[in-house]
Amino acid sequence: MIPAIHRPYGDGVTGPTLRNLDLNLLPTLDALLRERNVTRAAERLGLSQPAVSAALGRLRRHFGDELLHRTGNQYELTTLAQQLRAPIELALAGVHRVFDASPLFEAATSERTFRLMMSDYATAVFGERVVRRFAEIAPHVRLALRQAEPEFVDNAAENLRTVDGVVLPHGFLTDIPFTDLFDDTWVCVVSRDNDRVGDELTMADVAALPWVVMWDLPTAFAPAARQLSMLGIEPRVEVTADSFLALPFLVAGTQRITVLQARLAHRLAPTAGVRLLPCPWDAVPVKEGFWWHPSHRRDPAHEWLRRTLEELGRELAEDPPPPL
Structure with a gap:
């Protein structure tokens, strides 16, 4: 659970917009914005529908906005709700990074979740090696693989804060740390x-x-x-x-x-x-790399992730496709 917080304004008076705000509302808001449906959001969170309905009521009061409004037989996001999608994803990623932080990383026992973006090509030819190696040496680590879309790459410098990295060919990103993986033709x-x-x-x-x-x-x-x-x-x-x-x-x-x-x-x-x-x-030729946000640089878990991906990339490079 994420604890409730109070944050004083500069004059020392607790701000009314954050008084008694429960940060557990963040994942609920994220689920509601993704699912656009209270029942599906409850299923996603593993909560009851009344609990999510009550949370939606609190969120509506906080923002002074309906967030979800009915259009025919379905719900649509309000303009404010649409604007909140990216900040909510970024906020949740930051919270998870804070509580995932550790001075040491033990792959064999860690239950950390690594969130990686990659194309369906990279998932097919490289992702399979990743999941096999993780099963061998980090059996409790979870992987969340998502399709790398143009919208993500367009604002990669900011979007990379929400994931552990993206597998992408050279030529699309600049001024972002990367680790070379493998080549293809x-x-x-x-x-x-x-x-x-x-x-x-x-x-x-x-x-x-x-x-x-x-x-x-x-x-x-x-x-x-x-x-x-x-x-x-x-x-x-x-x-x-x-x-x-x-x-x-x-x-x-x-x-x-x-x-x-x-x-x-x-x-x-x-x-x-x-x-x-x-x-x-x-x-x-194709030169695939793993691109990541500078904030991950000294994270022991992320250092392990980069070393492991680099090792797997070298192994893949030693197994070239057959000649035509």
Whole structure:
């Protein structure tokens, strides 16, 4: 439980807005903003619905705002509630970091939760090694893995306060501490029955065939595909997606083409019914790193996390994908 607090204003008088404020309302508010439903929030918190309803009443009185308002058969967030989502996540992360702090970290007995952001690609090729190693040497440690989204990367300097770090390729973040993990290469992916492509892919094919791409945003794109613009080729994009794992399945049975990281492509090709071909240009390699907020620098648990991820990255680097 988080204790109730009183905080005096500068004149020494207890502020009316914080008098008897119970910080246990923070996780309740977070659940309500996420679920937008009292019943689901109660289930998320493991509390009774009346208890969460009562907490919502206290929160409404504190903020002087409805927070959740009914629209038809569902609840929507008020403007203030929408503004509170990011600060609440940041506040909870700070509270957890305070109470997780320890002068020592014993992996074998720790029950700490590490919150990591990574793409579905990184989860598939690197995350599996992480969960296996944690099961071996830190069996009580919990992992919370979340999809790294463009909105997170856009404001990474602040958002990294809410998690232990993000696995992301070089080229998106600057002036943020990082630990290098592993490299990968890009391959081109076409349908197994695509008769417009022979045994080799040409730049003429790249220019003529329709494309499936992974997003196409300033902080969300496949560098190998973006690189084509610098070579004077503007891919004819027919489909955009927000999942690397989906790309080969969106290519299968069509004339389309895409690029995919080699480690992932080799896993998915047999199931998706696609062929893998070398890129006919010098595609920039993938260099994955683990990026983290400077406030974690001297945290013994986070130091252990960084060392473990770096070790796993080296092991993955020693196991390259098969040649095409």
